[in-house]
Amino acid sequence: MNNDDSSAFIEVRCVGKTVTTRQGHLCLLDNINFTVEAGRSVAVLGASGSGKTTLLGLLAGLDDISHGDIMINGQSLSQLDEDGRALLRAHNIGFVFQNFQLLQHLTALENVMLPLELTGVKAARETAADLLARVGMTERSQHYPGQLSGGEQQRCAIARAFTMRPRLLIADEPTGNLDAETGMRIIDLLFKLNTEQGTTLIIATHDTALADRCERRLMLQAGQLVETSVA
Numbered sequence: 001m002n003n004d005d006s007s008a009f010i011e012v013r014c015v016g017k018t019v020t021t022r023q024g025h026l027c028l029l030d031n032i033n034f035t036v037e038a039g040r041s042v043a044v045l046g047a048s049g050s051g052k053t054t055l056l057g058l059l060a061g062l063d064d065i066s067h068g069d070i071m072i073n074g075q076s077l078s079q080l081d082e083d084g085r086a087l088l089r090a091h092n093i094g095f096v097f098q099n100f101q102l103l104q105h106l107t108a109l110e111n112v113m114l115p116l117e118l119t120g121v122k123a124a125r126e127t128a129a130d131l132l133a134r135v136g137m138t139e140r141s142q143h144y145p146g147q148l149s150g151g152e153q154q155r156c157a158i159a160r161a162f163t164m165r166p167r168l169l170i171a172d173e174p175t176g177n178l179d180a181e182t183g184m185r186i187i188d189l190l191f192k193l194n195t196e197q198g199t200t201l202i203i204a205t206h207d208t209a210l211a212d213r214c215e216r217r218l219m220l221q222a223g224q225l226v227e228t229s230v231a
Contacts, residue, residue, distance in 0.1 A: 008035035008036060008037055008071075009036055009037055009038035009039075009040075009072070009073055009167070009168070009200055010034075010035060010036040010059070010070070010071070010072060010168070010200065010202075011035050011069075011070070011071040012032055012033060012034050012035070012059075012068075012070050013033060013068050013069045013070070013071070014031055014032075014033060014067065014068035014069075015029060015031070015032040015033075015055075015058065015065055015067070015068035015069070015070060016029055016030050016031060016032070016065070016066050016067045016068055017029040017051075017054055017058060017063070017065065017066045017223075018066045027223055028051050028054045028223050029051045029054055029055060029058070029223045029224075030223045030224050031068075031224070032055065032068070032224075032225050033225065034218060034225065034228055036200060036202070036216075037200075038073075038167070038198070038200055039198045039199070039200055040200055040201070040215050040216060041191070041194060041200075041201040041203070041213070041214040041215045041216070042201065042202050042203070042214055042215070042216045042217070042218060043203050043204075043205055043210065043211035043214040043216070043217045043218070044056070044202065044203065044204040044205070044217075044218045044220065045204075045205065045206075045211060045217055045218065045219050045220070046219060046220035046221055047221070049222075050220040050221055050222060050223065051220045051222075051223040051224075052172075052204035052220055053172055053204060054223075055204075055220065056095075056170050056172050056202065056204050058070060058077075059072075059168075059170055059202060060089060060093050060095050060170050061077050061080065061085030061086075061088055061089055061093070062085075062089075062095075065077065065078050072088065072092065072093070072168065073092065073167065075088060090115070090118070090119055090164065091119070091164060092164075092166055092167050092168060093166050093167075093168045093169075093170065094160075094161030094162055094163075094164070094166035094168070094169045094170070094199075095161060095169075095170050095171075095172075096154075096157050096158055096161045096169070096170070096171040096172065096174050096190075097157065097172055098172045098173040098174070098176050098177060099177070100145070100153045100154060100156070100157045101157065102145040102153055102156060102157060102160075103145075104144065104145050104146060105144070106144070106145075107141065107142050107143060107144055108132060108137055108140055108141050108142070108143055108144075108145070108148065108152075108156045109125070109128055109129060109132060109141040109142060111145070111156055111160055112128035112131055112132055112156065112159045112160045112163060113125055113127075113128040114160070115160060115163045115164060116128060116163050116164070119164065127163065128159070128163065129141065131159040131160075131162060131163060132156070132159050134159070134193075135155040135156070135158060135159045135189055136155065137152065137155050137156055137159065140152055140156075149182075150177050150178050150182065151178055151179075151182035151185065151186065154174060154175075154177075154178060154182075154186050155186070155189065158174075158186070158189060158190065158193070162193055162197070162199075165197055165199075166199060167199060167200060168199065168200045168202070169190075169193075169194065169199045169200070169201050169202070170202045170203075171190065171201070171202070171203045171204070171205075172204050173204055173205055173206065173207075174186055174187075174190065174203065174205070174210075175187060175205070175207050175210060176205075176206070176207075183207065183209075183210075184209065187207075187209065187210050187213060190203070191213055201214070215230065216228070216229065216230050217229050217230075
């Protein structure tokens with residue numbers, strides 16, 4: 001795919017990320033370039049420490065880019081401050097964390113309702129209940145995260161990520177903490193929602209079954225993009 005394709009939904013241009021440690025500067029990502037069309041599914045592969053989570057964080061605007069730029073639907077992330085990136089996430093980007101990131105003092109329903117309430121959606125409870133129903137969590141909607149299994153927490157996290165019908169869904173090792181059977185159900189759910197809503201899907205994973213479901217693969221090695229291919 002041409003990296004100069006202005007029709008791309010995601011454009012990553014010469015992106016690098018460097019942090020300062022006691023030992024000096026540490027390069028986490030170096031000169032990353034790729035584009036993704038809207039509605040596509042992409043697996044980001046690589047060993048632990050290769051830069052997968054760092055790349056996902058930059059794509060979601062959760063961290064600052066050291067150099068280069070990322071365009072999301074024509075919007076430059078490097079030109080946005082922290083509040084601007086938060087606003088972009090609220091309306092366009094869903095993020096599924098490996099460790100779920102559910103609020104322990106809220107029920108499953110309340111966790112899914114929260115982003116809707118923060119953005120002023122009037123039918124927050126009804127919308128959240130519908131999303132939980134779609135991920136098979138209706139009977140567990142009044143339970144707290146500590147009362148849910150890993151698979152149930154991940155389904156709740158996915159429902160929350162889809163609350164604002166994001167144009168981009170980013171998932172960091174969504175099956176990493178799950179057994180094989182539960183992981184396969186989570187994979188099916190992600191792609192079902194991806195297809196129904198036309199969401200662009202970016203997934204960091206070690207799971208070959210999950211990578212095989214994606215239309216494209218990006219391979220990272222020691223902070224560099226060493227391979228890009230169509231699955």
